[in-house]
Amino acid sequence: MQTAGKSRKTRSTARVLATATVLATSLATTIAPASAGTSATQAAVARAPAGVSVCLGLWAAYNAILLRHLGGRCSPLGTYHIHVWGGGRDINYPTYTYNSAIREFSYTWPVPQGTNICAELWYHKPGGGYESWGLPCEEM
Template sequence: MQTARKSRKFSTRVLATATALAAAMATTISPASATTGAAPAAAQLARPAGVSVCLGLWAAYNAILLRHLGGDCSPRGSYHIHVWGGGRDMNYPIYNYNGSLREFSYTWPVPQGTNICAELWYHKPGGGYSSHGLPCETM
């Protein structure tokens, strides 16, 4: 009986810690914090990754955070993001970009040390695609 209570307590603590880290990663990490000297503690834990052209990629704790940067970084219109690494390969759903920052987070359960890459694809109005960023990060 005591072992079950200890196990339940431990599971609750682990879940609370994971939830707090995921929330911190999703709310405090930004491309701007990756370049400043005084990055928040959560950003240091998640190791800020690269930003390539218009796409930022952060990988930590079996999750990835993708940011399609706002402004005049890329044309308005339809996009999708292709992500691969660690034996996984996915094209995420098409979305419309209007110049505002777009952020996506997904679970990406791969071993520590796995290289993960993402590519931002613009869907040209006349057909075809053009790349607007290809960052990579180590989980």
């Protein structure tokens, strides 16, 4: 796992805390529509620890990614989108509404093993503009 712009010690500490948060908040998961196969998603999640930064978790394995917007009022309520890139791909996924419940999205992401994948969670500010609420990276 590699979180953009942070030292190795900070990433290690963040990884431990974020993994604990993900495990604790996984008890009340709200699942959004998924486009990747369930087995690929389960395999990606089973490969903990995942890349987690602020309010966004990213798992990458077996040509699939799982994105998790953490629950418990991790970030402001409202409209968000997630930007994902890596391995020659660059996609802004559709907007969705966050209401403090965990939101999960899974997608196929066919790139070679070892490719670094990054995702950024963007909050759509009511007065206009965007605000980042997480930028995790994970190796496929």
